[in-house]
Amino acid sequence: xxxxxxxxxxxxxxxxxxxxxxxxxxxxxxxxxxxxxxxxxxxxxxxxxxxxxxxxxxxxxxxxxxxxxxxxxxxxxxxxxxxxxxxxxxxxxxxxxxxxxxxxxxxxxxxxxxxxxxxxxxxxxxxxxxxxxxxxxxxxxxxxxxxxxxxxxxxxxxxxxxxxxxxxxxxxxxxxxxxxxxxxxxxxxxxxxxxxxxxxxxxxxxxxxxxxxxxxxxxxxxxxxxxxxxxxxxxxxxxxxxxxxxxxxxxxxxxxxxxxxxxxxxxxxxxxxxxxxxxxxxxxxxxxxxxxxxxxxxxxxxxxxxxxxxxxxxxxxxxxxxxxxxxxxxxxxxxxxxxxxxxxxxxxxx
Numbered sequence: 001x002x003x004x005x006x007x008x009x010x011x012x013x014x015x016x017x018x019x020x021x022x023x024x025x026x027x028x029x030x031x032x033x034x035x036x037x038x039x040x041x042x043x044x045x046x047x048x049x050x051x052x053x054x055x056x057x058x059x060x061x062x063x064x065x066x067x068x069x070x071x072x073x074x075x076x077x078x079x080x081x082x083x084x085x086x087x088x089x090x091x092x093x094x095x096x097x098x099x100x101x102x103x104x105x106x107x108x109x110x111x112x113x114x115x116x117x118x119x120x121x122x123x124x125x126x127x128x129x130x131x132x133x134x135x136x137x138x139x140x141x142x143x144x145x146x147x148x149x150x151x152x153x154x155x156x157x158x159x160x161x162x163x164x165x166x167x168x169x170x171x172x173x174x175x176x177x178x179x180x181x182x183x184x185x186x187x188x189x190x191x192x193x194x195x196x197x198x199x200x201x202x203x204x205x206x207x208x209x210x211x212x213x214x215x216x217x218x219x220x221x222x223x224x225x226x227x228x229x230x231x232x233x234x235x236x237x238x239x240x241x242x243x244x245x246x247x248x249x250x251x252x253x254x255x256x257x258x259x260x261x262x263x264x265x266x267x268x269x270x271x272x273x274x275x276x277x278x279x280x281x282x283x284x285x286x287x288x289x290x291x292x293x294x295x296x297x298x299x300x301x302x303x304x305x306x307x308x309x310x311x312x313x314x315x316x317x318x319x320x321x322x323x324x325x326x327x328x329x330x331x332x333x334x335x336x337x338x339x340x341x342x343x344x345x346x347x348x349x350x
Contacts, residue, residue: 074274075133076104076111077125087113098128100277114281117288120295120302127303130162135300136287137273138166141221141244142174144283145269150175152218155210155235157228158249159195160186166300167221168193173299179210179217181228201227207234216241223247229255233264246271 077098083090091097096119101111119128141163142148154171158164159180171178172194180190181201190198197213199206201224210217216237222229225248232243233255243266255268277284294300 074100074102074104075129076101076109077119077128080116081108084110091116091118096125096128098125098132100132100274112277112281114285115277115288117291120292123302130166130303131291131295131300132288133273134162135166135170135291135294136277136284137163137246137271138170138221139287139290140273140276140283141246141271142167142170142219145244145271146219146221146242148174148176148219152176153214153216154178155217155220155232156180156195157201157220157222157224157232158182158247159190159193159198161223163223163246164221165190165193168195169299170294173294176219177214179214181206207231210235218242220244221246224250226251226253229253233259233266236264236266238265240267242267242269244269244271246273 075098078096080091080093080095080097083093090113097111097116098119099111099116101109101115115132117128117132119125142154146154148154148171152171152175154167154176156164156167156171156178157180159168160182164180164182168178168180168190178195178197180195180198182190182198183202184200187198187200199209203209206228207230210231211234214235217235218237218241220232220236220241220243222232222243222245225245227250230253236243245268260266260268273284291300
């Protein structure tokens with residue numbers, strides 16, 4: 001990967017190449033145009049479950065069939081190789097960071113400084129994927145939106161997923177009683193995370209069983225949508241209970257004003273972590289500061305990557321149920337040619 005260094009602190013200062021290849025003039029111009037952003041040489045990228053299904057269905061990860069305009073991947077870890085103007089207190093060039101921004105499949109990408117978190121000491125870039133999206137989403141759902149308190153009963157749907165796992169760990173850390181739903185094959189995994197009870201999300205009496213166990217839930221983290229939303233409404237305590245919606249994996253659910261006025265007087269809040277980061281960057285940055293503390297406390301554990309085969313001869317890496325691409329061994333690991341791989345997303349050197 002290219003290593004770059006500024007000769008002084010001026011925003012117009014030239015970037016000196018420290019490697020044989022370095023950055024193209026086009027990319028250097030892009031760095032100087034991106035106020036308040038780092039330019040990163042990506043070495044690993046996170047992929048959501050929705051993205052992975054899209055790739056497998058559409059063949060977008062087959063060599064020669066990548067779309068230059070495809071921008072579905074937002075999470076990447078890599079090395080800072082450039083700093084745009086107006087960056088306050090920038091991390092040094094060469095610092096490895098994990099962060100979010102469009103075009104994370106590209107060889108190079110830019111990301112807001114508020115969305116960048118230094119890779120913890122002793123962690124690989126792959127191991128660092130997860131906090132800026134999964135853990136930040138869980139934090140946002142639990143704290144500012146969910147208003148979690150010690151002793152609350154928290155229901156986490158899809159608890160074996162990336163955000164779900166983070167939410168279970170965090171809710172327990174904040175002193176809540178955690179009821180989780182997941183498919184039976186994943187119950188042991190969720191229990192190991194600290195859930196007090198794990199239920200089959202497809203059981204027909206799910207709402208009745210949760211109500212029997214809890215008497216009513218204080219906070220629901222809803223990412224499944226159509227398949228579980230009626231259950232979420234039914235089990236949430238009236239007036240004081242909160243439902244934070246941040247996904248609809250099973251399809252959209254419907255909610256009417258009549259529902260909220262008469263049968264289900266609950267608080268329903270929507271969350272998209274990217275929109276939150278754009279609208280309230282200081283709030284998002286506070287999540288990253290808290291995540292650094294959680295890592296130091298051992299609440300966010302260092303994960304061990306595992307290699308699993310995908311479709312069409314492609315292999316993917318999973319870290320705590322986060323699907324990632326490893327750029328350091330992209331030919332062997334992904335069976336992709338660099339040109340096609342680097343042509344996806346924004347900030348691409350051509």
